[in-house]
Amino acid sequence: MTNRRNILKGVAAAGALGTFGAGYAETVQKLAKGKWSGKKPRDEHVVGNSIPAEFTIDPETGDVTLNPDQAMSYTMCIGCTTMCGVRVRVDKKANKVLRVAGNPYSPMSTDPFIPYESSVAESFAAMAQAGPGQGLTRRSTACGRGNAVLEQVDNPRRVLKPLKRVGPRGSGKWETISFEQLVEEVVEGGDLFGEGSVAGLREIRDLETPAVEGAPEFGPRANRLVWMNCVDDGRDNFVLRWLKQSFGSNNFTRHGSYCGGAYRSGSGAMFGDFKAMPHAKPDFSNAEFIIFAGTAPGNAGNPFKRIGNLVAKARSDGNLNYVVVDPVLNNAQNGPSGERARWVPIKPGTDGAMAMAMIRWMFENERFNATYLANPSKAAADATGETSWSNATHLVITDQDHPRYGHCLRGSDMGLTIEGEAYSDADPYMVISETGPVAAGASPAPLFHAGEAETPNGAVNIKTALTLLREEAMSREMSDYAEDCGIPIEKLVELAREFTSHGRKAAVSSHGGMMNGSGFYNAYALMMLNTLIGNLNWKGGTMIAGGGFSETKGPAYDLVNFPGKVKAKGLPFGRNVPYEKTTEFKTKKAAGAPYPADAPWYPNAPGLATEWMSSLVNGYPYGAEALIFRNTNPIYGIPGVAHLLDKLKDPAVVPLIISIDPFINESTAISDYIVPDSVMYETWGFTKPWGGVATKATCARWPVIEPKMAQNAEGQRVGLETFLIGVAKRMGLPGFGDEAIPDAQGKLHPLNRAEDWYLRGAVNVAMTGEPVSDATDEDIELSNVARILDDMKATLKPEEWRKAATIFAKGGRYENIERSYQGDKATYAFNPPMLVWNEGLGSFRRATTGTHLPGTPAWRAPEFSDGSKVHDHYPREDWPVQVVSFKSPLQNSYSVGAKSLLRIVASNPVNVGRDLAQAHGIKTGDMVRLTTPGGTLESVAVVRDGVAPDTVAIEHGFGHRGFGAQDITIDGTTMPADPRLAAGVLLNDLGMLDPTRGKAGVWVDPVSGTAVRHGLPARIERI
């Protein structure tokens, strides 16, 4: 057989239609020949159960005639983290969402998106037959998941009333309670479960007593309320106001450390900010060559649709060639595009070896952009027409025993007189000259130098940042890199040559595929390739997001500051600060041995949910008294966390767990209380793109249907905002109630309902910069903003409500596409330098070892927290296979309840490479057992060619225990488990603890503290 077709989707698929009898032999009506003259059909009998059209649009004039039974509203999808602007079609009478399409104003859903000035009627016509290109040009889309997740609104397992656990945590048994009882119990505490007294939020909110006796650096006891979020769905600013500025806890984290955090941290290293972690994306439409490593355009990612659309067009109609470097072949590659879209298999977790090989080759062959890299300052870059710059020429102190080892040499080190504090912005960075180190100025500086500098405190060894990178790259041979990553030398050279053959119109892109034991450095190395060709802020290169319009800080209202505001303080629960700031360090140092700390610290990382799990179960650096899960699911999402679950379920460890969630997922399942919340199109929020959009864009979400949650005694729907306001009022917290929101004149307005916040937020969005136009009566009618019009008029000032109405009528505020570029450069440029050497990284000591790590990109095999190599603990002879996860185009960790998705892909067999399968006698359809040091699972195998050697790949989003995969009993009535919701397996069940940690914790990257789900050492067997 010359060709082998692998039908990935349906080994067991039976033709639905194949069972009927033999074909009909006679023809009743002979088929006409020639030009067919068809019949005029009678509508009602030919369209089955199709829903009636939402409106009629004259194909010639574009005139819109509404269907009075349906409403069409622009709002936001929250079916994944991208949060696209969408158009929702509602059956008004049934209060039911019928279907979702895209919002043509939104860059997330349309390219090119329509001008913001377009009326709502024009927006409707644009994506109908009357629109340009017969509606094809401006078509606006929802993805597969986005089309399906409206089903979550009517999911029979939604939590609609407050729940309190009955029996032990995780028993699956609940009772409904009133909103008022909920608020009373969580605020006042007491013997809530017949298990002894539990401190309530009122007691925990102690702003005086230290969280840890004798360690004031951890702030007050109020920090013992810790909040785990998933992603900012546009409501986090409300949460943060309540938690930090009102309650006074400093402990808030999101899901990034078990999502794509390693990439973001690696990018943050280069962009010089480990907390905000800026990142750039390729200019997909104008780049000529892109290497996607650890990200899969069109298969998954953020912004999913936009990248999928732009890459599909660029490879078909444009000038883009690209490679997808991945252990698993996925939808990012495209056979019909031929050489335009190529797949390069790589060993899991070794992207850094590939990147460092390319960097080595670029140094050896002088294929880096020396002119760009020679600019030591923004002034120098401006003078040479560049649009970004780097610290490649800056000098770094390289004496291991120097107190400033790993830091950049500054003017004050050289004894220069400076205006301002030493090492502040006023203290110049130094570059080399013929006369020795001089302050970086407005002209180019030498790229390479290694030598000694005379300082007032003696001689010090110095090297330029680029010298250090070159040394790191040259420290391994091409053959070493090739062997480690499994990509032949010739291929590595080919990639490097092509990457350096397009000027600035080439880019490297990455994301969640960096979640492996070397993920941080892998990501930093990949991103450094972009800096070596100087592509940042250039059309066709890489660009940061254009940003958005703030709802909290605007010209109309101040949603951040209020009378009585508290300043939360104290080192964070996740240990993402220098260990050297702790009393533990000082005590140990005084005793002569400051290292190791009792557990790892991550000064070069943001808040870490991964490490929170360790903090929670070990009470280190301190214990939590109350934990709130808000629409999040770390128990499903963190590899290896199952090993900590029993402890987490013990009320003696964390006495109070509250979930705010519409569903009972794996994490809410272990909580004491569940606060119901709104779903999808019932909720409010404002978001901006993470990346990939060059213009300013704010997407607005508003309830386009009446929410289904129960009402409280005041008639408000119970949800996140109702709960936080209710608790705040009972506790008398500042910032809520009748006088809470200052306007521009300082007059205080109420915050008693969600609407008080979001409607005023919309005014801020509308009034920022040049205010938007007023919504017309027609805009309001066509978009059904009429639904909330009375509320807007009652809440907002007369001159404000039509501005806010525009924001909701058009689903947000979007700068026009023409603002993307200024000539060949991005309008919104990133101005701080790209860090070839990151001094925060290069100078810190690992708390667990007391040793340094490289300050440049590097390739290192994975290590545990004590610095030992993972493969020394789990040698290849015993663990010859590596397991990776990959993202599904359809399912995410919370979409399984959207039942249409399971119609298309019902489960996730494990993907086994052909050679590996043959070696073990595995055929498609066989049951296999996978074993790692962390766990075992059994599943069906699918044998594929598109899997790297010795690799097994598992699609994420299946293997649930929550969401109805197990029985749920409420008030004595059991809703039985649905096995479809439990289908498949979860890679995280194979996740590992770090065996070298004294205090139990999952295996994480040593710098970014992020979860490891790629490259788990494993064995496979047929069963």
Add this chain to the structure above:
Amino acid sequence: MDTTRRGFLGAIGQVTIGAAASVAGASQSAEAAEESHVPHWGMVVDLRKCIGCQACTVACIMENAVPEDAFRTHVSVYELVKDGQDPAMVMLPRLCNHCDDPPCLPVCPVEATFKAENGEVLVDASKCVGCAYCVQACPYDARFINHETQVADKCTFCFHRTQHGLLPACVETCVGGARNFGDLNDPDSEVSIMLRENEVSVLRPEMHTNPNVYYIGLDDVLDGRVAGDSAYHPEMTGQAHAHGEGL
């Protein structure tokens, strides 16, 4: 003319030539000008732009209330391995081809299936007796008996939308821009231009159905990939390991 062109192209097994389409398009244009213009709907699927996201599949389910055991349209996903080449992903959107010579039509004993004015192949539910002969006759496996309506069901090109000036749901929501819909009788339409400017193929050319669904970038290995998995029913036995596989 129209039929001849498609018949010719079908007969050679694969539509290959932009030139022929161009000539036919020109004469079609002249023909169209003589009489009042009646659109002839067609779809051009550019496989280079399909990202396999299944937005079309789900939008169709929502728009048309497609019952749980069936699909009106679907995207089949293949890993294609040719000797000496790297494996490659191919996503193949599939639907009723709205043939100009539809094999489903003559087998209908009650004339429920018919060819509509704008080229759609439709089923008149008031006539259909649910015998499923048409289901058997369709070479694209695009029909099924709807267990809720008890009649033959299939893609209508979203007849209920196109009549109101809207696009079919699957086209409106196509993320990569792979599905393109329009009037094949209008030489200036996007789809007519795409047919002129690209090499296109059809599924099952040997069946001489004169389909109105065309593909750009269809590998000949796949042009017969229609049977069996149009209406894909994952097996649900309650045992996780026995569930239908999928990607």
